[in-house]
Amino acid sequence: MLPISVAQIVRYVYNPLTTYSRDQLMWITIDYTNIIAHRYPYWNRTRGADHFLASCHDWAPPDISRAESGKELFKNIISVSYSPLDFIFFYFLVLYNANKSEGFKPEKDVPMPEVNLQGFKLSSPILGLDPNNRSILAFFAGGVHGRIREILLQHWKDKDEEVQVHEYLPKGVDYHGLMGQSKFCLCPSGYEVASPRIVESINIGCVPVIVSDYYQLPFSDVLDRSKFSLHIPSRRIAEIKTMLKNVPHAKYLKLQKRVMKVQRHFVLNRPAKSFNVFHMILHSIWLRQLNIRLYH
Template identity: 55%
Template sequence: MVKRFKVWSYKEGERPIFHMGPMSNIYAIEGQFIEEIESEESPFRAKHPEEAHTFFMPISVANIIKFIYSPVIYPSDYNRDRLYRLMNDYVGVVANKYPFWNKSNGADHFMVSCHDWAPEVSHEKPQLFKNFIRVLCNANTSEGFQPRRDVSLPEIYLRRGTLGPVDLGQAPHERTILAFFAGGLHGYIRKILFQQWKDKDIDIQVFEKVPRGLNYTKLMGKAKYCLCPSGYEVASPRVVEAINAGCVPVIISGSYSLPFSDVLDWSQFTVQIPISKIPEIKNILSHIPNEKYLRLYDKVSQVKRHFVLNRPAKPFDVYHMVLHSIWLRRLNFKIGNINSL
């Protein structure tokens, strides 16, 4: 793939809505991906659109919300019309200027976004976007995410000036906490989790805020299992944080299409607990044999490189994994047989 796959990023559009995005915080993957794919040094960058296998729409939904839905200009206005109009107009511009969108009905075009609203760009005109590849953190199959067409994007929280959290993970025998979670009361899953476990158990340490004097990253590094419940949306940066800390992720979600499932078997390095089993978390985790835990721990160490963000990108990192997922969907698509998608 690295030697053959080429991506053309459309040049149309002006900053800050196009060609740039947030480089830090919860939506950082948007800006990081846009900057990397448009870099002159990227081995995937097509020099001419005719040599491209796929076409990137360099639009940042996070920046649309920040600059177009300004609370100063439009206080408390969350009408999606402006979002729809921007995306529809951009498709119109590139479809009128180039032959590629019309040739494939958008099936070899993609966008990348981590904002909660990103799936909605296609809602007003579903027929226009029926083949379009959406690379999304909000990969919720109950809200229209299609794993065969779309790509699930890991959510990575980046502090300003960094490319990821510090690795403070301990060896397995030094991990004295059975399970850990700290985070805001966002969504019904966390409400159930807090009702059952918040500040109630020394082995299942669940906090809304990390107690004074303790360190979030160090606590992850001391835990065998890190609880990763969905918040308002299905994705959580804690999955990547847990993997980075060598802590086995415990996925508690509904309808979440996990990233890179085309090639990664998540059952080999995570524990997945149904929402209905939240009251049984301690019983479930404490009854996992140590031999199985060590296998999960080893697999977490092996897959860690696939969730690391590098600049410039390196083989097998998260950037390459995202492009590989797009590459697989491009291989499954034939221009002469679009309706089979």
């Protein structure tokens, strides 16, 4: 691992409030990595293919790897990414910004599930209502964070009792309680494609409805998302209620049952438990490392 703190770079060198140029961030990271590459022979054995960077922002690895001076240096590093705020970020590259329209390469890069740690504490799945007793067809609550959410709120905000879409919940209303009463939980993309609602919905037994475009889902190498979630492209947001109403109850029960089965893959534990999110991430990195072919 190549430890580097983007937060510290921002604190001491880069001020995002006065400049949008990320040149300083890229120079520091590229210089740092060059020192490692020239000082230690292990880098040159695979030209960086068995290394990863850890970073706390989703814009760091894509910008650095696209920089002209970093293309050769980072071209073999696997990219591990996740959320800009709620998690960490690896660079084997593991990206939570797993947006194929912005350069994410599924054969090389690793998408990670975004996890919102309430109070920075690890938490277990929350017990929602029995799937036969959930009275809300679909639920979402969140700010206008990107184009897709803007469209979703325009069509559905506070307009339907069955498809409950809210920008902000009134004070005292239990967000997770409403998720636990819902059959389907809408997971629209934000400014980046990531959304912590996918993990939240799985951990509360609510079938995720992924409303996004170009999003490479985490753990797709081993988990068939069609077996426990639905996908609705942004152009069909107006049809959400019709599409969900047309899901037979028997199919919904199968989806929900499989959601409960995959919960263990999206749980954080300390120490890690077999097949939990840490193990799944490492497995994804290992698979990408097998894909790398070096040519001298």
